[in-house]
Amino acid sequence: EADIYQTPRYLVIGTGKKITLECSQTMGHDKMYWYQQDPGMELHLIHYSYGVNSTEKGDLSSESTVSRIRTEHFPLTLESARPSHTSQYLCASSESRKGDEQFFGPGTRLTVL
Amino acid sequence: KNQVEQSPQSLIILEGKNCTLQCNYTVSPFSNLRWYKQDTGRGPVSLTIMTFSENTKSNGRYTATLDADTKQSSLHITASQLSDSASYICVANDRGSTLGRLYFGRGTQLTVWP
Numbered sequence: 001e002a003d004i005y006q007t008p009r010y011l012v013i014g015t016g017k018k019i020t021l022e023c024s025q026t027m028g029h030d031k032m033y034w035y036q037q038d039p040g041m042e043l044h045l046i047h048y049s050y051g052v053n054s055t056e057k058g059d060l061s062s063e064s065t066v067s068r069i070r071t072e073h074f075p076l077t078l079e080s081a082r083p084s085h086t087s088q089y090l091c092a093s094s095e096s097r098k099g100d101e102q103f104f105g106p107g108t109r110l111t112v113l
Numbered sequence: 114k115n116q117v118e119q120s121p122q123s124l125i126i127l128e129g130k131n132c133t134l135q136c137n138y139t140v141s142p143f144s145n146l147r148w149y150k151q152d153t154g155r156g157p158v159s160l161t162i163m164t165f166s167e168n169t170k171s172n173g174r175y176t177a178t179l180d181a182d183t184k185q186s187s188l189h190i191t192a193s194q195l196s197d198s199a200s201y202i203c204v205a206n207d208r209g210s211t212l213g214r215l216y217f218g219r220g221t222q223l224t225v226w227p
Contacts, residue, residue: 004156042117042202042217043157059214090156100206101147102215104156 003027006091006105013081014113021076021108023091032074033102035090036060043090049074081112115140117205117218125224130193134221136186136203144208148177148188151200151220160188160201193225 004025013019025032030051035043035058045058049068063085064078074093078085091105117138126132138146145164149157161170161177163186169178174191190197200220207214 040219040222042219044217045215092156099162101159101162104158107154107156109154 004091004093004103004105006089006108008108009106010109010111012111012113015080015082017081017112019078019081019110021089021091021110023074023076023105024072025074025093025103025105026072027093027095027103028071029093029095029103030071031094031096031100032068033092033094034058034064034066034074034076035092036062037088037090037107039088047076081110083112086110086112115205115207115214115216117203117216119201119203119218119221121221122219123222123224125226126193128193128195128225128227131189131191132193132223134188134190134201134203134223136188136218138184138186138203138205138216138218140205140207140216142208143181143184144206146177146179146186147204147206147215148175148186149202149204151202153199157202190223193223195225195227198223198225 007022032049034047037043044060046062047066090107092102094100094102120135147162148160151157163179165181176189179186202220203218205216
């Protein structure tokens with residue numbers, strides 16, 4: 001089982017709140033990713049990082065922001081949550097020197113009321 | 114446009130039966146194809162990874178095939194178990210970028226009944 005963790009697993013909040021979704025991996029992987037997934041739909045890449053102090057936007061436009069201050073930590077922040085942000089958020093990591101196989105965390109199910 | 118399509122969208126089978134899931138992709142340039150299993154409310158877990166030069170790969174009761182010429186892949190599950198109930202996602206990886214971008218299908222939702 002992959003050593004990648006996400007907290008919280010479930011979050012229900014009101015509109016306008018600021019939230020941070022946590023993601024940590026203990027595998028020393030250089031690359032990390034955030035995906036958004038709606039029920040029955042494919043995963044969409046919203047952010048990725050090649051390494052410390054590197055962050056890039058993915059294919060799907062997102063109002064969230066990310067940071068990579070430490071190799072093992074890749075938090076995602078929403079400054080002002082809206083109902084349209086309701087979704088499942090999946091974090092993943094991979095190692096460039098090992099074929100970039102991505103290992104996924106358990107996900108955070110976010111509901112914005 | 115790079116994309117991955119899977120069929121069927123959903124499938125119900127009885128415990129102990131075999132089944133085959135299909136995947137068509139148009140990702141180019143193509144690097145490898147992966148099958149993931151995603152349990153409800155969990156993150157995807159890798160089952161198999163095949164490069165364009167591989168035709169088949171097995172992982173226990175899971176056997177994946179790849180035809181790079183027709184851009185088709187299949188996942189065969191043998192002697193299904195209740196724990197096989199999950200979404201099975203086909204993912205194609207391009208080699209046109211340093212990121213190694215992944216293109217995800219929408220998955221086949223498999224339900225195994227006792």
